[in-house]
Amino acid sequence: MIKNLNKEQLRFVEKLARNLDSLGLSKISGVIIAYFIFSNRDELEFDELVEQLNVSKASISNNLRTLEKIGFIYRYRKSGQRKSYYQLGALDMKTMMMERMKSIEAFRDIMKKGVELSSDENENTQRFLRGITHFYDWLLQEFPAMLEYYEKPES
Amino acid sequence: MIKNLNKEQLRFVEKLARNLDSLGLSKISGVIIAYFIFSNRDELEFDELVEQLNVSKASISNNLRTLEKIGFIYRYRKSGQRKSYYQLGALDMKTMMMERMKSIEAFRDIMKKGVELSSDENENTQRFLRGITHFYDWLLQEFPAMLEYYEKPES
DNA sequence: ATGTTGGTTTAATATAAATTAAACTAAACT
DNA sequence: AGTTTAGTTTAATTTATATTAAACCAACAT
Numbered sequence: 417m418i419k420n421l422n423k424e425q426l427r428f429v430e431k432l433a434r435n436l437d438s439l440g441l442s443k444i445s446g447v448i449i450a451y452f453i454f455s456n457r458d459e460l461e462f463d464e465l466v467e468q469l470n471v472s473k474a475s476i477s478n479n480l481r482t483l484e485k486i487g488f489i490y491r492y493r494k495s496g497q498r499k500s501y502y503q504l505g506a507l508d509m510k511t512m513m514m515e516r517m518k519s520i521e522a523f524r525d526i527m528k529k530g531v532e533l534s535s536d537e538n539e540n541t542q543r544f545l546r547g548i549t550h551f552y553d554w555l556l557q558e559f560p561a562m563l564e565y566y567e568k569p570e571s
Numbered sequence: 572m573i574k575n576l577n578k579e580q581l582r583f584v585e586k587l588a589r590n591l592d593s594l595g596l597s598k599i600s601g602v603i604i605a606y607f608i609f610s611n612r613d614e615l616e617f618d619e620l621v622e623q624l625n626v627s628k629a630s631i632s633n634n635l636r637t638l639e640k641i642g643f644i645y646r647y648r649k650s651g652q653r654k655s656y657y658q659l660g661a662l663d664m665k666t667m668m669m670e671r672m673k674s675i676e677a678f679r680d681i682m683k684k685g686v687e688l689s690s691d692e693n694e695n696t697q698r699f700l701r702g703i704t705h706f707y708d709w710l711l712q713e714f715p716a717m718l719e720y721y722e723k724p725e726s
Numbered sequence: 727a728t729g730t731t732g733g734t735t736t737a738a739t740a741t742a743a744a745t746t747a748a749a750c751t752a753a754a755c756t
Numbered sequence: 757a758g759t760t761t762a763g764t765t766t767a768a769t770t771t772a773t774a775t776t777a778a779a780c781c782a783a784c785a786t
Contacts, residue, residue: 632763
């Protein structure tokens with residue numbers, strides 16, 4: 417997919433793509449990130465990605481947009497130009513984690529609804545659901561507090 | 572999918588299934604969990620799931636097995652019987668989270684490899700990768716420690 | 727106003743994942 | 757031994773997701 421990579425590099429691209437996949441990203445998104453790593457350039461152009469990765473404009477467009485949405489890449493224009501340039505973004509991990517907390521909160525709420533909807537006699541099922549909600553109640557309280565102590569690298 | 576549910580219950584099943592999906596589970600797995608909640612019984616049998624959910628044996632078999640693997644359900648036999656019964660499992664959230672840490676560790680390692688593989692001149696890309704690895708280094712240290720303080724509900 | 731650049735949108739296609747039907751197996755029962 | 761029960765496995769099909777090709781659009785250039 418990316419030209420002229422050796423075996424180690426190819427393995428790396430595969431692993432990266434597979435792992436980002438668990439984050440809900442498509443393979444091409446992984447390859448785009450990998451291309452940043454191997455291209456030896458910080459700033460990339462749309463056309464370059466299309467040509468170098470041998471991927472359609474539409475796919476690049478879509479993948480860049482999802483990567484931008486989650487903060488992995490940053491799109492900007494140089495004064496006067498209508499063309500966009502792309503960089504890997506300075507991820508704010510704290511914010512990212514707090515976003516994650518929102519979906520955990522949603523999950524916990526669903527499980528709480530489950531406790532409501534299931535019968536009290538259904539002891540084991542309720543124990544299961546309560547085990548989960550109890551944990552996430554705790555996590556949703558403690559984790560953001562812990563996160564406050566995180567300090568990003570100076571750089 | 573489950574018979575005789577009202578609108579609220581159906582919405583619940585949908586939400587549950589969609590959320591478990593983010594955990595990598597298929598829709599049917601969500602429906603199985605939901606069936607535990609609505610069936611008013613703690614203990615279910617294979618055939619009942621096949622019939623009540625109108626799903627193939629194969630799919631029930633596979634979904635039960637993945638649910639079992641992640642600890643969501645518990646399969647057991649009654650003495651002498653060759654038939655299995657199924658319950659929602661008493662999830663050990665601590666263990667589950669520590670499992671999760673393993674994949675976070677793998678992800679961090681890939682990002683570290685990325686730092687190695689990218690050129691030093693590639694400052695922005697390296698900043699991106701370092702931002703991620705620095706955070707996960709911290710998380711992998713602090714989170715397990717924090718987790719030690721979690722106490723599950725008595726019940 | 728016409729053409730070119732830098733994409734985006736839409737509809738069709740390809741790829742991957744979930745589900746099914748049907749054949750199979752191992753354990754218990756007759 | 758032959759049959760039933762409780763699933764499992766395998767190959768085919770369906771469904772969902774990602775990618776593509778092609779038409780389109782907005783902004784600037786000519």
